[in-house]
Amino acid sequence: xxxxxxxxxxxxxxxxxxxxxxxxxxxxxxxxxxxxxxxxxxxxxxxxxxxxxxxxxxxxxxxxxxxxxxxxxxxxxxxxxxxxxxxxxxxxxxxxxxxxxxxxxxxxxxxxxxxxxxxxxxxxxxxxxxxxxxxxxxxxxxxxxxxxxxxxxxxxxxxxxxxxxxxxxxxxxxxxxxxxxxxxxxxxxxxxxxxxxxxxxxxxxxxxxxxxxxxxxxxxxxxxxxxxxxxxxxxxxxxxxxxxxxxxxxxxxxxxxxxxxxxxxxxxxxxxxxxxxxxxxxxxxxxxxxxxxxxxxxxxxxxxxxxxxxxxxxxxxxxxxxxxxxxxxxxxxxx
Numbered sequence: 001x002x003x004x005x006x007x008x009x010x011x012x013x014x015x016x017x018x019x020x021x022x023x024x025x026x027x028x029x030x031x032x033x034x035x036x037x038x039x040x041x042x043x044x045x046x047x048x049x050x051x052x053x054x055x056x057x058x059x060x061x062x063x064x065x066x067x068x069x070x071x072x073x074x075x076x077x078x079x080x081x082x083x084x085x086x087x088x089x090x091x092x093x094x095x096x097x098x099x100x101x102x103x104x105x106x107x108x109x110x111x112x113x114x115x116x117x118x119x120x121x122x123x124x125x126x127x128x129x130x131x132x133x134x135x136x137x138x139x140x141x142x143x144x145x146x147x148x149x150x151x152x153x154x155x156x157x158x159x160x161x162x163x164x165x166x167x168x169x170x171x172x173x174x175x176x177x178x179x180x181x182x183x184x185x186x187x188x189x190x191x192x193x194x195x196x197x198x199x200x201x202x203x204x205x206x207x208x209x210x211x212x213x214x215x216x217x218x219x220x221x222x223x224x225x226x227x228x229x230x231x232x233x234x235x236x237x238x239x240x241x242x243x244x245x246x247x248x249x250x251x252x253x254x255x256x257x258x259x260x261x262x263x264x265x266x267x268x269x270x271x272x273x274x275x276x277x278x279x280x281x282x283x284x285x286x287x288x289x290x291x292x293x294x295x296x297x298x299x300x301x302x303x304x305x306x307x308x309x310x311x312x313x314x315x316x317x318x319x320x321x322x323x324x325x326x327x328x329x330x331x332x333x334x335x
Contacts, residue, residue, distance in 0.1 A: 005029050008225050010326040011310035014206045020189030027261035030111040030250045032243050033141040040077035040237030043222035044335045051249040056188050057222040058240035059145035102144035105213045109140045110258050113179040115211045149212035155200040168196040175217040178209035230330040269316040279324050303329050
């Protein structure tokens with residue numbers, strides 16, 4: 001008995017804290033792109049716009065707290081050179097023809113992931129790849145960003161050396177999305193205490209990533225999971241997000257009935273009444289401590305204690321309990 005299809009991994013893995021959404025592309029779960037109009041939207045709203053409740057923020061953009069980010073003389077959150085594919089087979093970003101240094105993390109109509117880049121070299125230097133350049137028309141959903149971390153299993157970060165600034169070079173929380181070599185699993189989320197340069201090897205070893213793309217982090221970081229906001233940076237409005245949908249939501253959004261996939265079904269753990277009662281009891285104690293002594297003082301210590309208790313040898317009921325407690329501790333609000 002194990003978790004399957006969609007789960008949130010909150011643990012310490014390979015010496016680093018992680019908060020990562022795992023999605024098995026089993027024909028029942030899909031990942032789509034949700035773009036915002038100029039001015040930006042919250043990740044919560046971007047998830048709701050496409051009918052979902054689980055998402056992470058996407059690519060770099062021009063935020064209105066930068067003095068240079070203006071349209072018609074007014075500061076306004078907007079895209080500069082993002083490549084976002086809107087998912088109805090007709091509408092694309094204004095930069096569609098040349099992806100420049102940005103690799104498009106793409107999904108076709110059936111929800112299969114693939115990388116696409118068509119870099120003419122006219123706009124930017126950097127990784128000069130024309131991977132799947134003839135598949136632009138196959139992209140149904142996609143978001144382009146840089147640097148590429150892994151390209152078909154190879155670490156290619158050095159190709160972006162001219163764009164790796166001090167913030168990227170230092171140790172911090174790093175956001176990413178990746179697919180496994182067989183294309184059946186997506187991982188997307190946050191790895192703590194990592195530089196951009198050491199992230200590719202980590203993702204390949206710990207998650208089996210084959211194609212991996214860096215996403216925006218820092219003040220733009222955001223994660224929502226099953227209607228709960230688990231992370232929200234100071235810059236709450238972003239320009240796009242990757243959103244997880246189930247089959248019914250995907251059909252409603254796209255009008256497409258995807259083909260079934262021959263991926264073995266694994267029954268997820270179903271918590272018992274006793275499991276639920278134990279969670280409510282422990283969560284109630286935590287909330288009482290927060291109320292009496294302040295959440296700010298004890299939230300991080302509690303997260304560290306429980307996260308360090310997560311390990312592969314846990315029984316399914318303990319894994320479920322610790323995961324629910326960590327989600328409870330990270331939750332900022334619900335929508």
